[in-house]
Amino acid sequence: MDQMIFAAEIFLNGLMTGVMYALVALGFVLIFKASGVFNYAQGVLALFAALTLVGIQQGQVPFAHMINAVFGTHVEHFGWTVPSVLAIILTGAVMVLLAFLIEKLVLQHLVGQAPIILFMATIGLAYFLEGLGDVMWGANIKNLDVGLPQGISESIEGVTANWFGYGFFIDRLDIWATVIAALLVAALVAFAQYTKQGRAMRAVADDHQAALSVGISLRFIWVMVWSIAGFVALVAGIMWGTKSGVQFSLSLIALKALPVLMLGGFTSIPGAIVGGLIIGVGEKLFEFFIGPMVGGATENWFAYVLALLFLVFRPQGLFGERIIERV
Amino acid sequence: MKLTFTAFAAATLMATAPAMADLVVPNLSYRTGAYGANGTQYADGFNDYFTLLNERDGGIGGEKIKVPECETAYNTEKGVECYEATKDTGALVYNPLSTGITYQLIPKVAVDKKVLYTPGYGRTSAKNGKVFEWVFNAPANYWDGASVAIKYLLDQNGGDLNGKKIALVYHNSAYGKEPVRTLQDLAEKHGFTLSELPVDAPGQEQKSQWLQIRREQPDYVIMWGWGVMNQVAIQEAANIRFPMENFIGIWWSGSEVDVVPVGAKANGYKALTFHGVGQDYPVYDDLQEYVIEPGKASQGGEHVGSVLYSRGMYAALVISEAIRKAQEIAGVSAISPEQLREGFEQLDITPERLEELGLPDFGPEIKLSCDNHGGSGMARMQQWDAEGGKWSLISEFTEPDQEILAPLIAEDSDAYAKEAGITPRDC
Numbered sequence: 001m002d003q004m005i006f007a008a009e010i011f012l013n014g015l016m017t018g019v020m021y022a023l024v025a026l027g028f029v030l031i032f033k034a035s036g037v038f039n040y041a042q043g044v045l046a047l048f049a050a051l052t053l054v055g056i057q058q059g060q061v062p063f064a065h066m067i068n069a070v071f072g073t074h075v076e077h078f079g080w081t082v083p084s085v086l087a088i089i090l091t092g093a094v095m096v097l098l099a100f101l102i103e104k105l106v107l108q109h110l111v112g113q114a115p116i117i118l119f120m121a122t123i124g125l126a127y128f129l130e131g132l133g134d135v136m137w138g139a140n141i142k143n144l145d146v147g148l149p150q151g152i153s154e155s156i157e158g159v160t161a162n163w164f165g166y167g168f169f170i171d172r173l174d175i176w177a178t179v180i181a182a183l184l185v186a187a188l189v190a191f192a193q194y195t196k197q198g199r200a201m202r203a204v205a206d207d208h209q210a211a212l213s214v215g216i217s218l219r220f221i222w223v224m225v226w227s228i229a230g231f232v233a234l235v236a237g238i239m240w241g242t243k244s245g246v247q248f249s250l251s252l253i254a255l256k257a258l259p260v261l262m263l264g265g266f267t268s269i270p271g272a273i274v275g276g277l278i279i280g281v282g283e284k285l286f287e288f289f290i291g292p293m294v295g296g297a298t299e300n301w302f303a304y305v306l307a308l309l310f311l312v313f314r315p316q317g318l319f320g321e322r323i324i325e326r327v
Numbered sequence: 328m329k330l331t332f333t334a335f336a337a338a339t340l341m342a343t344a345p346a347m348a349d350l351v352v353p354n355l356s357y358r359t360g361a362y363g364a365n366g367t368q369y370a371d372g373f374n375d376y377f378t379l380l381n382e383r384d385g386g387i388g389g390e391k392i393k394v395p396e397c398e399t400a401y402n403t404e405k406g407v408e409c410y411e412a413t414k415d416t417g418a419l420v421y422n423p424l425s426t427g428i429t430y431q432l433i434p435k436v437a438v439d440k441k442v443l444y445t446p447g448y449g450r451t452s453a454k455n456g457k458v459f460e461w462v463f464n465a466p467a468n469y470w471d472g473a474s475v476a477i478k479y480l481l482d483q484n485g486g487d488l489n490g491k492k493i494a495l496v497y498h499n500s501a502y503g504k505e506p507v508r509t510l511q512d513l514a515e516k517h518g519f520t521l522s523e524l525p526v527d528a529p530g531q532e533q534k535s536q537w538l539q540i541r542r543e544q545p546d547y548v549i550m551w552g553w554g555v556m557n558q559v560a561i562q563e564a565a566n567i568r569f570p571m572e573n574f575i576g577i578w579w580s581g582s583e584v585d586v587v588p589v590g591a592k593a594n595g596y597k598a599l600t601f602h603g604v605g606q607d608y609p610v611y612d613d614l615q616e617y618v619i620e621p622g623k624a625s626q627g628g629e630h631v632g633s634v635l636y637s638r639g640m641y642a643a644l645v646i647s648e649a650i651r652k653a654q655e656i657a658g659v660s661a662i663s664p665e666q667l668r669e670g671f672e673q674l675d676i677t678p679e680r681l682e683e684l685g686l687p688d689f690g691p692e693i694k695l696s697c698d699n700h701g702g703s704g705m706a707r708m709q710q711w712d713a714e715g716g717k718w719s720l721i722s723e724f725t726e727p728d729q730e731i732l733a734p735l736i737a738e739d740s741d742a743y744a745k746e747a748g749i750t751p752r753d754c
Binding site: 068150244245 | 358359360361363364367499523524525526527529530531532534535538541542554555558559562565566567568584587588589590592622626627
């Protein structure tokens, strides 16, 4: 009986963890859907967004280290702090500017190139942004606090203790992440279905050439999609950065999104969510039931093996579009 | 044109390569990648101590010290590349701050005849100098750390851990697995139950492990983490309301970068250390005068006094003392790696000598020999004060349990000797 109660707790925590994975996977899906590009830099975008948010919030002077080295000055901070909401809005603006620059300096020059070329360009972009983030804001680990609560939810613990005699652990940050992810997905779906720009984005996703022929600007759509992906990266960066502090490892959360994408499909927003939930729950339950028999640390292994099975039997993922090539 | 190019190439080489008379101590550092925040501070301390010796004393025995830096990003392949790229520049000794890189370099340094110094990390059984002629890991190694942690807990529990439950949360890598066998043997000896909880690198997600800890309610948690794993573990411990004073990290899980991101909830967290904390030592006055104020500090002196900075500085101090001893034995100032190895084997950093160096009671006495390359293994406990934003030392230097460790070291080093075809030296 105890095992079942513990498994229920793990199931709930797995769902919440899955939402955190899905937040990262969403950014990949958006860009892949609109441009067919697998954006290797999505994890680094989350790191860059979180670094920028903390930098703005704490009134850090960007490129301070470089300025001090060149001019012999000792500037570090502007001497003010910025409220969280304003800092998030300003960071969003920086991500839009970044999207514009990426389109202008990278993507525009690669129109018509094979997807592998665009993929390689995003690898270069990832390395560039890693360095840029460090040079702009420094390599120290930064504390990110935008007022999100963290720690055990005592109300859930109390209720489950009354029901089962064992209080469940649910992190309040995970609850917030779930709510925010749900709102984000609803907003993205509404945007794609009911706005002119959203429909244009879907048209580009369906057929670049046809979309161009009816007057849709590919450049505008790319800037828009990268801006949205940048905003999603900011949300993921806030959630993961609140947990661990903002540091380079944040960019590695992209590794957790890969199996989610293989499972859910690279072109489906609901697929990213469902894939995230399956991976989150699956890896946690596998670790709970099977982990102790094989020495533990099975979570990464499980996620990738499950993704591999999908690649063999359903390569387009659960919700992805089936690719049929006629030769 | 050809002549101009040759002259240019020669001038470039002269400018970049150290003069052969310099003492070359390459710094295989990592300032980028997942562990860059940790590596940067250590590298700064390492560089700054040698800068201090150059600026204040004119080097060691009249020889300036060159510290060419090579970025490894904590990547084993890059670490080996750095070693290969610097070994023919007159390099005397390597300190790569990575157990993975150390394992790759151990067979190489024996062939190339370079000293490998791995304080507090690397292959534990390298303490056996009969087998590992070129490797030194004083003042303490991982198994010493595990034993001192248990001794501390014994002390806290009136000498009895019988029936207690201890969980080990460890980085699922060669580094993280190092203490497992030692703790298993100590569990058998002292009657406590050990549960082992591996965490996959980098350690951003640890929910399963901490839910298990919440269910099993161990009396103590010991952690062998590095990088983001530390911050997440301390945060998760706070989330499940695990008492911080019962949570102990190895020295690589006990720096400011591990606790500051967690904020006030990290208060009371403990970690092992094999050196002092803070800046209340005379050497920092000299660093201020000769290195920081003249603008010669690595990275502008941003991390002076942090735990990892102090550890890097301490590693440089031990190397410089070994160089000094080697010069004394050889009677020359421009020593070779072979002579440095002799210097290490006859190293004796007494408390009096540490005081002369401006670091009274900073580390344990380090007395090495042909067969003992690891020193006494003494370590002490530090505790985080979140409000004050500083670590405080809460125990004296404690010796590990050699009754348990000595047979383990012998077993592991003998196995390596057989595997590598090494005949142990007579010491």
